[in-house]
Amino acid sequence: MDNETLSEIADGATGWMPDWIATLIILGVAAGAALLAWRFFFRLLTRLVSGRDLFWRSLVGRGAPPLRLALVIAAVSFATAFAPLTASEAGVLRRLLVIALIVCIAWMSQTALYIWTTIHLRRFKLDAEDNLLARKHVTQSRILMRVADVLIVLIAISASLMTFDAVRQYGVSLLASAGAAGLVVGLALQPVLKNLFAGIQLAVTQPIRIDDALIVEGEWGNVEEITSTYVVIKIWDWRRLIVPLSYFIEKPFQNWTRDSAELIGTVMLYLDHSAPVDRIREKGQEIAAASKLWDGNVYNLAVTDFRERVMEVRVLVSARNAPRVFDLRCEMREKLIAWIQAELPGALPRTREEVTAGPDAARLAWPGIAGPQEAGAEAGEPGQQAAEPRG
Numbered sequence: 458m459d460n461e462t463l464s465e466i467a468d469g470a471t472g473w474m475p476d477w478i479a480t481l482i483i484l485g486v487a488a489g490a491a492l493l494a495w496r497f498f499f500r501l502l503t504r505l506v507s508g509r510d511l512f513w514r515s516l517v518g519r520g521a522p523p524l525r526l527a528l529v530i531a532a533v534s535f536a537t538a539f540a541p542l543t544a545s546e547a548g549v550l551r552r553l554l555v556i557a558l559i560v561c562i563a564w565m566s567q568t569a570l571y572i573w574t575t576i577h578l579r580r581f582k583l584d585a586e587d588n589l590l591a592r593k594h595v596t597q598s599r600i601l602m603r604v605a606d607v608l609i610v611l612i613a614i615s616a617s618l619m620t621f622d623a624v625r626q627y628g629v630s631l632l633a634s635a636g637a638a639g640l641v642v643g644l645a646l647q648p649v650l651k652n653l654f655a656g657i658q659l660a661v662t663q664p665i666r667i668d669d670a671l672i673v674e675g676e677w678g679n680v681e682e683i684t685s686t687y688v689v690i691k692i693w694d695w696r697r698l699i700v701p702l703s704y705f706i707e708k709p710f711q712n713w714t715r716d717s718a719e720l721i722g723t724v725m726l727y728l729d730h731s732a733p734v735d736r737i738r739e740k741g742q743e744i745a746a747a748s749k750l751w752d753g754n755v756y757n758l759a760v761t762d763f764r765e766r767v768m769e770v771r772v773l774v775s776a777r778n779a780p781r782v783f784d785l786r787c788e789m790r791e792k793l794i795a796w797i798q799a800e801l802p803g804a805l806p807r808t809r810e811e812v813t814a815g816p817d818a819a820r821l822a823w824p825g826i827a828g829p830q831e832a833g834a835e836a837g838e839p840g841q842q843a844a845e846p847r848g
Contacts, residue, residue, distance in 0.1 A: 480540040487536035491529040498528070515572045523564040530558050556617045563613035567606055574602045592666035592714075596683060599667070600660035603685040655702040656685050665705055665712060670720075670779035672711035673700060679779075713779055721755050722782040724772040724789045728797070732804030734760055737770065737797070744792045745774050750785040752777050767806045 499521060506513040534554045537547055578598055581591035665671065669680045671690060678692035688705065690698040704710075713720055728737075738758040745751045755775035762769035772789055776782040797804050 480542060483536050483540045484533050487532040488529050491532035492525070494532075495525045495528050499525075512572060512576055515576070516569055519572060520565055520568050523561045523568065527558060527561040527565075530554050530561065552620050555620055559613050559616045563609050566609050570602060570605055570609075574598050592668050593663060595668075596663060596666035596680075597660050600656050600683055600685075604656050604660070607685055655706050656683075658706060659683070659702060664715075666714075669715070670713040672713070673698060673704075718778045719752065719754070719775060720779055720782040721773055721775045722786040722789075724774070724786050724793070726770040726772065726790075726793065727767040727806055728770055728804050729807050730763070730768050732768070732770075732797075732801065734758070734770065736801070737793070737804070740796055741772055741789065741793055744789055744796075745785075748785060748788055750776050750781045750788065766808065 499517075502517050506517050534551065537550055537554075540547075542550065578595055581594050659665065665680055665683070665688065667680055667683065671678060671680060673690060676690070676692050676696075676698055678690040678698060680688060681691040681697070682689040683702075686702060688700045688702060690700060692698055726737075741758045742756055745756045746753075752775055755773055757771075757773040759771055760768055761771045772793070774782075774785050774789055776785045
């Protein structure tokens with residue numbers, strides 16, 4: 458049967474009731490039929506994807522709500538042709554259904570993107586010892602997913618607004634004219650667009666990644682989260698430092714895990730000039746070899762500076778990641794100083810003073826001061842100077 462025949466049947470069945478009641482009944486029946494059909498359709502989809510990979514099975518499972526809504530929209534849109542609606546009412550209803558369909562498509566796109574990203578990241582573990590590859594993929598996927606979410610929302614809003622002729626004409630004229638309103642909107646959106654493009658640049662070039670060890674604004678911490686506008690850095694004392702994305706494009710910062718999670722730690726010792734460096738070097742090698750934190754790659758002990766009272770000794774040790782390097786530095790520092798205190802107490806910093814005893818001590822210490830004999834000769838011995846006559 459064609460549409461005209463169906464319309465005549467609908468008019469005959471509902472012609473005795475008010476138009477708005479008939480419209481609600483027709484649209485409700487269409488929506489109910491769509492929901493009933495969805496049950497069979499969903500079972501069919503589930504069987505079709507049962508033998509396929511995890512992405513398609515998850516897509517059917519998590520994408521059921523938007524797919525069901527899309528089926529209801531299609532059924533209601535088909536039923537509007539048989540409802541007793543005026544031309545203007547039918548136009549408004551169809552426009553609303555088009556907007557709802559655009560929302561369903563955006564919803565389904567975000568769901569598919571989330572499922573694909575989750576499945577992709579399941580192959581990588583951030584808690585591994587060498588997690589450089591995992592941090593690279595996690596950072597890239599999360600940033601691009603957030604940017605894609607923003608773009609999907611913007612496209613959906615734009616497509617919805619384009620369904621209205623007045624808004625579409627206003628948007629075209631606004632873009633075509635470089636008026637004051639366009640400048641105000643551009644200036645207002647500048648921070649948002651700046652961080653959006655910074656996020657895309659970070660995802661491509663990756664100067665930072667999830668779980669990278671950074672020094673930003675004098676604070677050491679790990680990258681905990683990267684959003685579409687800012688980065689959350691978990692500082693070592695569990696504080697959070699919030700930094701905009703554009704900061705990592707425009708300003709310098711330290712990335713301790715840029716190419717590898719392995720790091721070299723530094724331990725500085727200040728000892729007396731007479732300290733036996735060879736014995737201390739051997740003991741440091743022994744402490745590093747016995748430690749579970751040392752990765753066995755780098756160990757070095759050298760005298761790096763001489764000062765007036767002490768000499769500077771630098772110890773270099775390496776570990777697999779930043780937390781292990783920090784713990785290894787503390788262990789080396791504690792065990793080396795304990796061994797030096799017990800075995801080489803004379804190697805600790807000392808203050809030297811030269812003390813001279815005897816009558817010439819003051820003159821040797823301060824040449825400008827005369828000794829007691831010179832002082833007596835200059836002033837004269839008591840009783841040797843004659844008294845002047847009186848009167």
